[in-house]
Amino acid sequence: MTAQKGAPVKVTSKEIAQEFLDRYDTFLFDCDGVLWLGSHALPYTQEILNLLKRLGKQLIFVTNNSTKSRLAYTKKFASFGIDVKEEQIFTSGYASAVYVRDFLKLQPGKDKVWVFGESGIGEELKLMGYESLGGTDTRLDAPFNAAESPFLVNGLDNDVSCVVAGLDTKVNYHRFAVTLQYLQKESVHFVGTNVDSTFPQKSYTLPGAGSMIESLAFSSNRRPSYCGKPNQNMLNSIISTFNLDRSKCCMVGDRLNTDMKFGVEGGLGGTLLVLSGIETEERALEISPDYPRPKFYIDKLGDIYTLTQ
Ligand SMILES: O=C(O)[C@H](O)[C@H](O)COP(=O)(O)O
Numbered sequence: 568m569t570a571q572k573g574a575p576v577k578v579t580s581k582e583i584a585q586e587f588l589d590r591y592d593t594f595l596f597d598c599d600g601v602l603w604l605g606s607h608a609l610p611y612t613q614e615i616l617n618l619l620k621r622l623g624k625q626l627i628f629v630t631n632n633s634t635k636s637r638l639a640y641t642k643k644f645a646s647f648g649i650d651v652k653e654e655q656i657f658t659s660g661y662a663s664a665v666y667v668r669d670f671l672k673l674q675p676g677k678d679k680v681w682v683f684g685e686s687g688i689g690e691e692l693k694l695m696g697y698e699s700l701g702g703t704d705t706r707l708d709a710p711f712n713a714a715e716s717p718f719l720v721n722g723l724d725n726d727v728s729c730v731v732a733g734l735d736t737k738v739n740y741h742r743f744a745v746t747l748q749y750l751q752k753e754s755v756h757f758v759g760t761n762v763d764s765t766f767p768q769k770s771y772t773l774p775g776a777g778s779m780i781e782s783l784a785f786s787s788n789r790r791p792s793y794c795g796k797p798n799q800n801m802l803n804s805i806i807s808t809f810n811l812d813r814s815k816c817c818m819v820g821d822r823l824n825t826d827m828k829f830g831v832e833g834g835l836g837g838t839l840l841v842l843s844g845i846e847t848e849e850r851a852l853e854i855s856p857d858y859p860r861p862k863f864y865i866d867k868l869g870d871i872y873t874l875t876q
């Protein structure tokens with residue numbers, strides 16, 4: 568199997584699929600758009616993961632979706648009949664909590680975090696000893712009224728030292744308004760979980776975390792520190808945690824400017840772009856200054872299973 572240097576190779580035959588599998592010991596899988604679309608598993612997801620396990624491959628899951636905790640994701644995998652351990656899963660919410668703990672070095676029990684996002688962020692912070700406010704607090708579902716908001720009438724919480732913002736499918740003006748109040752305090756750090764502009768679903772492409780975080784950035788005139796893919800901190804900690812040989816690792820994802828950039832900038836042995844999520848074959852093949860081309864690409868991950876049976 569050869570191709571002009573740099574041109575992505577499409578996996579379309581048993582020979583190419585088998586050679587692809589033989590090249591790598593560890594596969595890092597993106598989730599949304601690769602394994603599933605929302606609550607719908609993509610074809611042969613369970614079969615291909617079980618095949619890789621039978622072949623003795625190491626599987627690690629790296630999602631920019633911060634809405635669920637690592638533990639909650641083990642339950643989502645189980646709902647698809649796939650046994651995955653919590654330590655195999657890395658989310659942008661977990662990466663953000665690690666950044667709060669290890670880079671910002673905020674003090675648990677003293678420094679609080681205001682969350683714009685869903686349960687996956689607060690739960691990871693709580694596991695590290697941090698109290699978080701906002702997030703899934705149902706009082707934020709009420710229409711915004713500055714004179715009545717329980718988050719404003721008694722003033723802001725002075726113990727909040729950081730905002731962590733991520734995908735929030737219950738986003739509303741109340742959440743934007745209160746989060747902005749915290750971001751207007753220079754002493755409060757601004758952390759974003761991930762830059763994804765869109766969120767792929769079975770029948771729709773929806774607004775992604777990045778579109779909400781950039782709205783907060785625009786209104787506050789501040790830049791967030793993004794912690795999800797393509798940030799290399801997460802990959803570096805995965806490589807060291809599992810003592811991996813980068814040259815024997817392959818990143819599998821559906822987005823060029825996060826997944827493929829993550830793998831290429833991380834010096835991994837290979838990247839596989841799947842066309843079942845955000846990207847198209849045209850974009851996979853174009854040369855852009857904003858993201859690298861994948862080494863391999865395929866219509867959907869399950870094709871590797873059907874091609875090699
Ligand atoms: O908007 C988002 O947060 C992303 O679209 C989504 O969560 C990406 O998840 P991934 O494809 O990295 O699993």
Ligand SMILES: [Mg+2]
Binds near residue numbers: 597600601820821822
């Ligand atoms: Mg994805």
